[in-house]
Amino acid sequence: MPQDNNWQQQVWQQPAAPQGAPAPQPQGCPPYYQPEPPKKSRGWIVALVAVLCVFGIIALGMWSCTSAVSSSFGTLGALGSTATTSDVDYLTSDAVGVIDIDGTIQYDGTTCSPEGLKAQLDVAAENKHIKAVVLRVNSGGGTATAGEEMAAYVREFSESSGKPVVVSSASMNASAAYEISSQADYIFTAKTTAIGAIGTAMQITDLSGLMEKLGISVDNVTSSDSKDSSYGTRPLTEEERAYYQDQVDQINETFIQTVAEGRGMTEDEVRTLATGLTFTGMEAVENGLADEIGTKEDAVAKAAELAGVERYATTDLGPAGDGLSSLLDLMSARGASADDIALALKELEDDGSIAH
Template identity: 35%
Template sequence: MEKTSQNKFSQRHPLIFGFMLIIAAVVIFMMAMAVFNFLFLEDRSRFRTGEKIGVVNISGLITDSREIVDWINELKRNESVKGVVLRINSPGGVVGPSQEVYAAVQDLARTRTVVASMGAMAASGGYYVASPAHQIVANPGTLTASIGVKATLTNMQELMRKIGIQDQAIYSGEFKDAGTVMRPMTDREKEYFQALIDDMHDQFVQDVAQGRNMALEEVIALADGRAMTGRQAYQTGLVDVLGGMNEALELLRELTGIKESAGLLEGPVQKVSLVRRILGEFSLTPDFAGPRWIFTYE
């Protein structure tokens, strides 16, 4: 009997044929997982009609604002979203991205009622992004406040000397080398960095005062870097209500009149590539591309 063209191809190109089978199996598996996720795991409330509550999850160190800001903007464009809860579990973040999230929340609060719900921690940059919300809810034991700016600068001159490494770089100006690990800072460099820190701290204080509608002097008195429990922050006026996520949702419903049957739209949804979903994240490349020092709200 004459062999089919398929058999001929599989015999003539076994590696290619095997690879095609693997790809087909992976595609079928991913489609099955997508269907399973939609039926059993996905929050399908986004497909329902009627009023909805948006939830913005802000977790971990705030180093990149893009996904958070994009999600906030998506909720703003969605007319079915009548109110938004910011669920914050963050120890702080880099100044620039924290300011971008703050601005997005501030803009959202002009057209939607926004309630911030603090989890285990919403300190420094975590508190900063919550401050434009109409109401802030924190657990009594939440760690929050910590209004201040920090820059960590390390002097490794003695270590470099012991292992025979010397800095021979050429710089264009006096302060281009400021903060190097190869030598101690000069007095002028300390003044230079202190001026940067003071200006960022002033921006922090002014934004919190504006977001919370507090007198600038009140915030200045609390902005010495101290962390507070949720209960302490409530007593100083940095927090409005003591409670958890359920209390935040209930408060939002009271402020907006949204029914309990309203669905939740939670995000931002983490975007993971197909290869990373299958194999997981694996990297042998260290990241030394960043600056020697980073200013953070922490």
């Protein structure tokens, strides 16, 4: 035991090794002695936690920015639905307004409808800088009544405002769309435009044969024998067919009269052309349904000529733009810098037009 105590005393009292020299190893260690294992470094855990925290902060920042931008965009979109700012509001010199009639003639509120077209014609009539209007037509027709109303609005605009209307025909200008176009002061068409198709059609589908094969029976309880004639559950009677044919003929006659009045032709001349088929643009110029082969730019130039202006700008007439994209597009078109756009957005925010 004394020998063991002396050994422990020697170990714990051994002088420290000089700096840079290897530490001395104890000699004669007893069997029960085990050197303490070196402590493992936990620095990598700290580094991992730090990296995760950084990514968390970045993700949170991105989410916050996205939320703020989405909120601003949504507010601006809602604002756009009632905004009236457009290129027309910035006109300071003579201009030709262009209205697109692109699609089916119907009641949908666009410029392919009576309400939408009239709204833009009213804008052109009230703006002192707009001297003429070009209708850019690309439509195969649609509802007869909508076409009749729109034709009347074009005629009334030209007569009341004194501003000429010129049509630029795209790939198709047919049926109700042509009825509208016929009221313009001048009609341009491409050589390959399908134009005309003066005619009226009513479609009634008879599904009774198919329903019988499928074992489907339909009982229509009506107040009169012909009330269900257009339901498609039975064939038309001869009297009903004659009745509908008379309606079609009446509607078509108004179509012919409208075209004759607009084009300065006799009803018989138009009736001869009212085959229900389209003509090429070249044929339309020859038979009087169009005036000249030309492009949209030719139509704009002709409109300015008829209005008596030499220097002019062109402006699109359509529903007010929606939200931030329209505002940015408009300012970019005007050559506004990034600082100008930022200032405009700041002013809208100060006015309470933009909420966060």
